[in-house]
Amino acid sequence: MTEEIKNKKTKSPADGPRRVVIVGGGLAGLSAATALVGRGFSVDLIESRRQCGGRAASFEDSEDGSLVDACQHVAMGCCTNFLDLCEQTGLEHYLRRDRTLWFIGPDGSRSACTPAGWVPAPLHLLPLLFGMNHFSFLEKAALSWGMVRLAVRQKTCNSGSEVTAAQWLRPRQPERVIQLFWQPVIESALGESIDFVGISAVRKVVVDGFLAHPKAADLLVPTKPLGKIFGEKLVAWLHGHGVTVHSGRAVTSIQYDTSGKAAGVFCGQDVVPADAIVLAVPWRAAKRLVPDLVAPVDESFVGSPITAVHLWFDKKIFDLPHAVLVGRVSQWVFQGEEEVGFRGKKDRGAQSKDVEHHCQVVISASRGICDGNRSKLLEIVINELQEIFPAARGARLIRSRIVTDPTAVLSVRPGIESVRPNSKTPVENLFLAGDWTQTGWPSTMEGAVRSGRQAASQFLETAQMENDCVVKDLHKNTFIRLLVG
DSSP, X not given: OOHHHHTTOSSOGGGSOOEEEEEOOBHHHHHHHHHHTTTTOEEEEEESXXXXXXXXXXXXXXXXXXXXXXXXXXXXXXXXXXXXXXHHTTOGGGEEEEOOEEEEOTTOOEEEEOOOSSSOTTGGGHHHHTTOTTSOHHHHHHHHHHHHHHHSOOGGGSTTTOOBHHHHXXXXXXXXXXXXXXXXXXXXXXXXXXXXXXXXXXXXXXXXXXXSOTTTTOEEEESSOHIIIIIIIIHHHHHHTTOEEEXXXXXXXXXXXTTSOEEEEEETTEEEEOSEEEEOSOHHHHHHHOTTTSOOHHHHOOEEEEEEEEEEESSOOOSSSEEEETTSSOOEEEEOSSOEEEEEEEETTEEEEEEEEEEEEEEESOTTGGGGOHHHHHHHHHHHHHHHOHHHHTOOEEEEEEEEEEEEEEOOOTTGGGTSOOSBXXXXXXXXXXXXXXXXXXXXXXXXXXXXXHHHHHHHXXXXXXOOXXXXXXXXXXXXXXXXX
């Protein structure tokens, strides 16, 4: 434990709450627990599943027992709190930073788009935007101007009159630019169709994810399975710093004392006492546990699905770390980080050994895709990969798996910000966390981490302790600050 963490206390916890119970072991709960390390509290984290991580988790492959991420998670350089969490817990070396974004156009042309690191924002973005070979010069200019127009604060971003991304873009951008840039980028960043997301969420992506800083658009790609990074390494770090993690234990209700304060949580018939509770669970679970403290989420909150198509070939099918596939059903393709050796079926009486090459195709906002016909979706994805990558045409598909999370992210529709709850509730010692709460960010890993840190910060404020849990955004220069208002 560092001296910096030890010195964050401004008041002895003996004067206030001593035992904090965090319900939920996703990134929100894990980040809340991490934020409270070294401050003198007894922290218990309770997770209903066998392994922590929430949606940032992995499943065990039935063929060889290896861990496979249910869906590829990627952070960006603008995700300051997520990156700070990884640095604090020694996980930063499990993230690969990709400065270059690879776009593959409808005709198969490749574009290596790298922001400039030596010019101030927003000029750093010009090499990226003008590096897209599938656009004409006029389309690139229109795209650049569209980003600038969107960055300027507008009345259309107010919750009372907010429009969708499609409604804002169609009168202002060429149709090809919408289809071949805005649609795949927005749907990948926000996990929802441009026909549904509010323009304020898109503005957040444009400003913080692209324009604000030369490193904002960097991709941070996990190089190990998420289950190993968060479910094992981060949990081990918490154990080593005095946090008690209970997995495979479901919280069924909240216990209150006669004054109305939260006094503990019920796990079936067992009670875990608490002086303060952080409820870091999905919105539907929160609604069940604290129905009087959460808005009518069933009407206001809608989940958006993301589908991952996992493919194992007998050889490597492409030579890029990742690629954005525009104008296709497939949106992103990621190269597997590790080759997995396994024992194949017996052939002519001998045991053969093959090497699998894993890649993953991610499709956001995938509701109704191929009318639910998985065989058809698999055929389309493989055909698209073969059209783009010549090596895929001679590769043998060993096996595949399609994973869809129907509520992978919160659909950030117009007006959603007005109903997302704050981490602080009317119960003074009960706090909410989760990427669905009011964080100022869409439903991402950064949003989840911020929510956990915000909940910890609110708790520390009630305990009259220093509450510097949330890390600031990347620095915006004077021009950007004036541009975005």
